[in-house]
Amino acid sequence: MRYSDSHKDETHKRLLAIAGRALRAKGPDGVAVADVMKEAGLTHGGFYAHFKNKDAMLAEALSGVFDHARVKFLAATDGMPPRAALAAYIDFYVSPRHRDNPSSGCPVTALNSDLPRQSKALRSAFDAGVKAMVLGLARRIGDAGIEGDADALAASVLSAMAGAVAISRAVSDKVLSDQMLATARESIKARLGVDDAGLSRSARQ
Amino acid sequence: MRYSDSHKDETHKRLLAIAGRALRAKGPDGVAVADVMKEAGLTHGGFYAHFKNKDAMLAEALSGVFDHARVKFLAATDGMPPRAALAAYIDFYVSPRHRDNPSSGCPVTALNSDLPRQSKALRSAFDAGVKAMVLGLARRIGDAGIEGDADALAASVLSAMAGAVAISRAVSDKVLSDQMLATARESIKARLGVDDAGLSRSARQ
């Protein structure tokens, strides 16, 4: 082996990180292979030594983004009681900060309307990511002792959160956009009983 | 005037209808000028006699789609009492049928994650459409005597509805997708007090 074991691996990971950001910022069709390579300090030709094709890169990058988000989520809510963790997650997700930073945000928000038009490979990666998110949310909802079908509730909460952020991004009017986020955030928390009223009520019990 | 007054106008309208459908089915970047012309039985060259450029066509088509949706909405709920109208609208919007027919569905659902990456012209048309939808919803909410800030509630309800349908489209798993829709639908209606329980309660009063 002429190059160090890790050399190509590191480039590969760098490409995935760049692609993951570009994917969320510009959408699947907006990502240009040559641009990704250039951002990594390389030229376009070497691309196919790293990926079968553009599609494979995007799918791999998307999986990575979901994995990374899961890790961040767990770290951020580590040690919190389940209701507080849910509330914190919702506050974090349905926020102006998330809205204003698509390239480091949730891919469900960034890509939802693009996805139906994408390749099978990318859709599969997306499916897996959404399922993992729903599963994680459902577990928290169960842990929190919230009544109702935790899976169904989780799926619906995810769609409400992602929808609110996605549409707040799509709208240019800042007042409307902020209002959408704030109202959605409170309504989702209220629905799960993890709004301020709900949290203090459960703390009293 | 060699051609009848209406000739070009009719072609123009036909192009807009085709573009409106293509826009929702394929996204703004997926619409090809030549394809729109071909579908209208024309060739690509004549396009610029009808529109300044592709962008102008899309923006005009999007406005038309929103206008058309408003008319359909009013017709469909005409004469209904406000709560029943709201319930019917939510049932209609957050439905498998809407999910499965993007090209004739709501553009907020079909385009939300594409929009931040689009031209100013298209974003303006989208903004105007969203505002009109929020306004209409808020009026119904007010008419129904639902407590709370009607504007904020309307914005949040729209984002929940559009988000649910958009993400149910993005997900390939039919069970998850159906579940998402059903739970979102019921939760949104419950929130407005126009679910079955809420409707019979208000009827009794």
Place this chain on the structure above:
DNA sequence: CGGATAATATGATGATCATCATATAACGCT
């Protein structure tokens, strides 16, 4: 029915892009 003109067609042009064939250069072992 012929001719002016409006509507549409033909055919380029240049840009962007994914992909691939082939060339070069960096690396570390001997």
Place this chain on the structure above:
DNA sequence: AGCGTTATATGATGATCATCATATTATCCG
């Protein structure tokens, strides 16, 4: 240092596409 190998670069190729210049056709008035 030199060599083989691996990673990357150069430079096509062909596809798709928006846009425009120019040609052609269809229409309807006289």
